[in-house]
Amino acid sequence: MSTTQDSATESASTVSARLRGWPLVATISALFTTLLMAAIDGSIVDTATPRIIADLHGFSLYSWLVTIYLLASTTTIPIAGTLSDLFGRKWFLIGGVLIFLLGSMLAGTSHSMIELIIFRGVQGMGSGILQTMTLVLVADIFPPKERARWLGLFSAVIIIASIIGPLAGGWITDHLGWRWIFYVNIPLGVCSLVLTSLWLPRTFLAEKATQSIREKLRRIDFIGALTIAGTIICLLLVLTWGSELSSWNSPQILGLFVATVLLFLLFCYTESHVQDPILPFSIFKNQSFSAGALLSLLLGMVLFAIVVYLPLFMQAVQGQSPTSSGAVMTPLTFTVAILSILTGSIIAKIGRYKSIAIIGAVVLATGVFLMTQMAPTTTSFEITRDVFLIGIGLGILMPLVNLATQNALPRQLLGVGTSAVTFLRSMGSTVATAVLGTIINTVSSLEISNHLPNAARHLPAAFLKAATDKQVLTSTAYRQSIV
Known part of the structure; x- marks a missing residue:
């Protein structure tokens, strides 16, 4: 076994011995609550999205609510673990919860689709940190022989969240309004913050510091994360604006398409030359x-x-x-x-x-x-x-x-x-x-x-535009307003 593995096992055994009784229960409860919050948010929004786009008039931006969350989470995950090695798990986990709660509160108060998309991105960043930290902390707390059992329990939390998420999202939207699918994160997040702050040890590090912070930071593939995020964002803009404006040959769309290709090529070049790439092509x-x-x-x-x-x-x-x-x-x-x-x-x-x-x-x-x-x-x-x-x-x-x-x-x-x-x-x-x-x-x-019926084609241009607006598909109030 390597020196790193030995030190990791020793650290896990030491922490496991120190965390007994209520401190262990509180720490595990905090991790369960944190993972449940992040996992539910990945599916609870799906059944509410049609109602959201009806209220905020954002049919053409429908896909962005999901893609921005996935994009922010995906690009955060590979970086979160490495940064926590440098600065410790506890404050990194607390920071992730705070970012997630900030995104949730702001998303619930959104008055336009653009605002909601931005705040969903903030939520996604927090979710990426939370997903990484909860699983890494299991390895920190428990030695290898106990780890599999606990990882199985945490996997069960993800499964349960996936099952109840769509049902909860639909029920909350029907009875309380879609904004509450974001507000329900607040009590869970506060509970996680209290338990984590009081009982999670401060000295969780995955391995002993054998390198300086500057050397470790150099190993993080920040350029790879930024270029792949930029690639997807430019691609999303091409697809969204091109379909919305029907102007696939416009200078803006062509420029974004070129930017997509260039950023993707830069991502490929970066992944071939950095020490620890996000996506090693070899x-x-x-x-x-x-x-x-x-x-x-x-x-x-x-x-x-x-x-x-x-x-x-x-x-x-x-x-x-x-x-x-x-x-x-x-x-x-x-x-x-x-x-x-x-x-x-x-x-x-x-x-x-x-x-x-x-x-x-x-x-x-x-x-x-x-x-x-x-x-x-x-x-x-x-x-x-x-x-x-x-x-x-x-x-x-x-x-x-x-x-x-x-x-x-x-x-x-x-x-x-x-x-x-x-x-x-x-x-x-x-x-x-x-x-x-x-x-x-x-x-x-x-x-x-x-x-449209033939008679409707002779309506004034303003009425015809209103009748063919895609909001007619999702908003009952909009349909009634044009009848």
Whole structure:
């Protein structure tokens, strides 16, 4: 065992021995509360988003509420762990909670989509810190032989949050208003702050300081994080403004497209030359890893395409309530959670996973195909059936991706490879949400105009513009105002 591993094990044993009784209970409770808060916020907004864009008149910016959160969280995660090595876990965790709560309070008071998008980005930064710190602190507190059991419990928290998030978001939106999906974070955050401040030890460091702060800071891939964030932001602007203004050949859109390409090339150059890249390209020389990473990218696209846009279809097209659309989403998260656990147990017993992966891919493809056949007359039972099949496919494939990619790499690259797969899954989710948002914006603009009755085409220009505004899909008040 290496010196770093020895010191980490010794540190965990020492901390575990010191944290007993109520201090240990309080610390674990703080971490559970923190992770629950961050995990729920990733799904609680989805069923409320159609109501939000109806109130804030932001149909064309629909995808930004999700993509900005994912982007901020994704770019923060790889940096948060390294910075906590330098400055300690406790104050970094407290800072993450404060950032998250600030974003939540400001998001709840938003009066425009632009404000809400900015504040969701602040929330995403806090969420990236919280997700990293809670899992790292488990390794700090417990020695390796106890760590797996606690990591399993923390994984259960994420699963529970994924299940109750859509339901809670729909219920809160229907009964209290969408702003309260952000305000509910405040009591959880305050509880986490109190417990963390009083009982979490101040001296958590993952390893002994063998390098100066300047040397460690140089190893952090800040340029990689900034360039990939800039790439995605420019791409989002191209997709949003191009579809909204129908001006794909305008100088602004072409300039943003060039900036997207240049930033992506700079990201590729940076990742090839820095010591600790966010996405090391050398590991893609392994074909098995490359296949698993590509599958992870695709799974991220499928998952968020369903989670983000199915509630919009059910509320805007079928006229269902946020609570109803949230209830239909429950089979997806529940099935993914259960199948992920069962798949891991089955593979552990039989030692094979290729045939299981093929079964999962077939089931997933079947569910996605059935969902492409949805229409305004599609029943809730049919949607639930399709969601259930997609949940089975995702539940089978998601743990297989991690297993296949980890088995394809040598032990010294496990951490890097796992981080890369997680990073690609997040990037897939972000890009898919943006691309689908562009398609929906473009198609809905054309289809609303094409389905107007002939008599309406002779209305004055102002009335015709109001009748074809995409807000008519989500806002009952707007529809009544133009009748």
